[in-house]
Amino acid sequence: MALVLGSLLLLGLCGNSFSGEQPSSTDAPKAWNYELPATNYETQDSHTAGPIGILFELVHIFLYVVQPRDFPEDTLRKVIQKARESKIDYDKPETLILGLKIIYYEAGIILCSVLGLLFIILMPLVGYFFCMCRCCNKCGGEMHQRQKENGLFLRKCFAISLLVICIIISIGIFCGFVANHQVRTRIKRSRKLADSNFKDLRTLLNETPEQIKYILAQYNTTKDKAFSDLNSINSVLGGGILDRLRPNIIPVLDEIKSMATAIKETKEALETMNSTLKSLHQQSTQLSSSLTSVKTSLRASLNDPLCSVRPSSETCNSIRLSLSQLNSNPELRQLPPVDAELDKVNNVLRTDLDGLVQQGYQSLNDIPDRVQSQTKTVIAGIKKVLNSIGSDIDNVTQHLPIQDILSEFSVYVNNTESYIHRNLPTLEEYDSYWWLGGLVICSLLTLIVIFYYLGLLCGVCGYDRHATPTTRGCVSNTGGVFLMVGVGLSFLFCWILMIIVVLTFVFGANVEKLICEPYTSKELFRVLDTPYLLNEDWEYYLSGKLFNKSEMKLTFQQVYSDCKKNRGTYGTLHLENSFDISDYLNINEHTASISSELESLKVNLNIFLLGAAGRKSLQDFAACGIDRMSYDTYLAQTGKSPAGVNLLSFAYDLEAKANSLPPGNLRNSLKRDAQTIKTIHQQRVLPIEQSLSTLYQSVKILQRTGNGLLERVNRILASLDFAQNFITNNISSVIIEETKKYRKTIIGYFEHYLQWIEFSIREKVASCKPVATALDTAVDVFLCSYIIDPLVETIPMKNMENGNNGYHKDHLYGIHNPVMTSPSH
Numbered sequence: 001m002a003l004v005l006g007s008l009l010l011l012g013l014c015g016n017s018f019s020g021e022q023p024s025s026t027d028a029p030k031a032w033n034y035e036l037p038a039t040n041y042e043t044q045d046s047h048t049a050g051p052i053g054i055l056f057e058l059v060h061i062f063l064y065v066v067q068p069r070d071f072p073e074d075t076l077r078k079v080i081q082k083a084r085e086s087k088i089d090y091d092k093p094e095t096l097i098l099g100l101k102i103i104y105y106e107a108g109i110i111l112c113s114v115l116g117l118l119f120i121i122l123m124p125l126v127g128y129f130f131c132m133c134r135c136c137n138k139c140g141g142e143m144h145q146r147q148k149e150n151g152l153f154l155r156k157c158f159a160i161s162l163l164v165i166c167i168i169i170s171i172g173i174f175c176g177f178v179a180n181h182q183v184r185t186r187i188k189r190s191r192k193l194a195d196s197n198f199k200d201l202r203t204l205l206n207e208t209p210e211q212i213k214y215i216l217a218q219y220n221t222t223k224d225k226a227f228s229d230l231n232s233i234n235s236v237l238g239g240g241i242l243d244r245l246r247p248n249i250i251p252v253l254d255e256i257k258s259m260a261t262a263i264k265e266t267k268e269a270l271e272t273m274n275s276t277l278k279s280l281h282q283q284s285t286q287l288s289s290s291l292t293s294v295k296t297s298l299r300a301s302l303n304d305p306l307c308s309v310r311p312s313s314e315t316c317n318s319i320r321l322s323l324s325q326l327n328s329n330p331e332l333r334q335l336p337p338v339d340a341e342l343d344k345v346n347n348v349l350r351t352d353l354d355g356l357v358q359q360g361y362q363s364l365n366d367i368p369d370r371v372q373s374q375t376k377t378v379i380a381g382i383k384k385v386l387n388s389i390g391s392d393i394d395n396v397t398q399h400l401p402i403q404d405i406l407s408e409f410s411v412y413v414n415n416t417e418s419y420i421h422r423n424l425p426t427l428e429e430y431d432s433y434w435w436l437g438g439l440v441i442c443s444l445l446t447l448i449v450i451f452y453y454l455g456l457l458c459g460v461c462g463y464d465r466h467a468t469p470t471t472r473g474c475v476s477n478t479g480g481v482f483l484m485v486g487v488g489l490s491f492l493f494c495w496i497l498m499i500i501v502v503l504t505f506v507f508g509a510n511v512e513k514l515i516c517e518p519y520t521s522k523e524l525f526r527v528l529d530t531p532y533l534l535n536e537d538w539e540y541y542l543s544g545k546l547f548n549k550s551e552m553k554l555t556f557q558q559v560y561s562d563c564k565k566n567r568g569t570y571g572t573l574h575l576e577n578s579f580d581i582s583d584y585l586n587i588n589e590h591t592a593s594i595s596s597e598l599e600s601l602k603v604n605l606n607i608f609l610l611g612a613a614g615r616k617s618l619q620d621f622a623a624c625g626i627d628r629m630s631y632d633t634y635l636a637q638t639g640k641s642p643a644g645v646n647l648l649s650f651a652y653d654l655e656a657k658a659n660s661l662p663p664g665n666l667r668n669s670l671k672r673d674a675q676t677i678k679t680i681h682q683q684r685v686l687p688i689e690q691s692l693s694t695l696y697q698s699v700k701i702l703q704r705t706g707n708g709l710l711e712r713v714n715r716i717l718a719s720l721d722f723a724q725n726f727i728t729n730n731i732s733s734v735i736i737e738e739t740k741k742y743r744k745t746i747i748g749y750f751e752h753y754l755q756w757i758e759f760s761i762r763e764k765v766a767s768c769k770p771v772a773t774a775l776d777t778a779v780d781v782f783l784c785s786y787i788i789d790p791l792v793e794t795i796p797m798k799n800m801e802n803g804n805n806g807y808h809k810d811h812l813y814g815i816h817n818p819v820m821t822s823p824s825h
Helices: 002-014 050-066 073-084 093-105 107-135 151-231 233-302 312-325 330-334 339-349 353-365 367-374 376-398 402-461 474-521 523-528 541-547 556-564 587-599 611-623 631-638 647-659 665-706 709-763 769-792 798-805
Strands: none
Touching (some): 050 107, 050 474, 050 769, 073 093, 151 233, 151 709, 233 339, 233 353, 233 367, 233 611, 376 587, 474 769, 523 556, 587 709, 611 709, 631 665, 647 665
């Protein structure tokens, strides 16, 4: 019944659908970011027998020894074909050959069955003769005792043999109890297992609409992403164009900006230099006048009569000789002016070069805004198309046949669940009878073995080698009684138990070898999928049974394998033959409208690069002669002292000489002149030195800006020409390429989404794994693991035969066996 129910579950899901060729690949594109929510099922994929699995493995090893041959696919096919015939002619050679093949395959099981039948026949027959012998007092120990040399050894061997046989029988009885309990326990689990499978099937039914809703909801996610890019066309498309133009334009504008800054610095340096030169001319004149005045004062002081008297005359002569040093640097008044260069730079600055550069920067930075303003109408049309695609996809999912299949399958699941729940009490009732019968049988066997153990124990404990059969003790007599009772029960019941063993072994072994093992290896599916096997008019039975289109290749193995891999119902049953989703989700058809709208996307851009006025300004700056000025003349003066001598040192020296003179007018006059020189140094020389420092700095700035000026300007003009040519020749292609890239991005969202929908519906939606799990539960778990494995784990009844005959030779060699001697003797 379990096999039938499992097959019906599989066929029920397949009802009212069409099959076709399986897709060559079920792998989703790597770029997809969508993923259906995972569905959790309660029933486990695999079943473990637990510790008792070791016993089941021993059973399988025994079956392999009895039946080592491979699954007879060809023989089974021929048997099924013969079974379809209305009348079988057993005289045909092929029928005889088929029968011989069956016998050859079943040879091991037949041999075991023959041995069992011999046991069934001989056991009651031997028991009958044994009983007759006992009744005629022809069986048992003799009243006299003849000892032989090996008597003690034989007695020990017989006792040990009986003990070993009893232990083996005890192990078999234990296995029988365990197997009987396992059947009982697992049948009780059947209701929970069935409920778990039906819960998973209902989860499949309930999750499928949610999966379809999820798929539809992802369109909004895709559309929102596309809308975001459409709304951000200024940064996406405009930014892409800007990034392509930047490397060729920004460096040129940066160089021009740097040159504009250099021109301003040059103007400032020339202005500073020009004012410094004028200041130096004036300051040098003032210094010369002051020094002339102080020299006149010193000459007048040196005319004092005291200068004619020694030793003052020597001091006066020394001072008179040093007066020639009190002169200003006349070259400071001869430095050439820079008015002409300043006028040329001012003429250059009449053109706002910096403003032109900023205009170039602004023309680039305005590209995103201009792109957005020029594409407003096109973007609105694209959004309208995207909204219409959503309704088209909704219509496609509404027409999917999966919903109809699941609706019919839901009715079938309900009916099957009702049928199982209605018949499970009957199954459990039968299981109770089976369990009770197994318990009685195992208990009876336990009783027999207990009698053997007690007989052996009493015989060993009560044995007295000096006692005669008539004088032996009560314990020894009781041991003999226990053994005789065990033997009697064995003769009475073991042949009946062997009938049960043979029947269950033949049935269980054939089910294990012809259903359970080939089901696990899928060989059974290959037999069922044989063309024209189950129906001579149908090439493929499953597609013929379900769709009346047997030429469609829909096989049991393929459906089971796909469901086992958790593949979707659409792909598993090849529903593209009834509703080809590829036609309804044609990517080109849905993206053509988007592409046509994007084709009308036109962007016109004008990039400003300096212009003719700016180019002329650069050329004029290069021609203003800054790089040809004689800077060494100015730098040479900045390194000289404004006066012919260090006035401060001269003043201190003069003051020292004056102090060496006698007090008087001369001394005082000289000291006043020394103080005047100090004042000249402070008020005239120091400002000149500061102006010379300013002049030095201005000259250095002009040297830096004028160094290689012509080459720099020529290089900038060449770069400007290159950038202008790039804009003229390539800006259209840049806009076209970036527009195509933008169009590909927008369309790519929907291509990925539509491909994901198709993949999900084919491979993920309504995954039929619960159906394969239900079939595994019915066949592999319920039939094979719950019933067949414990069923073929038979009690070793043949050991009972050894136990029955083990101590029937109590008079061998005339050796008296007190254990087996009846007390009546």
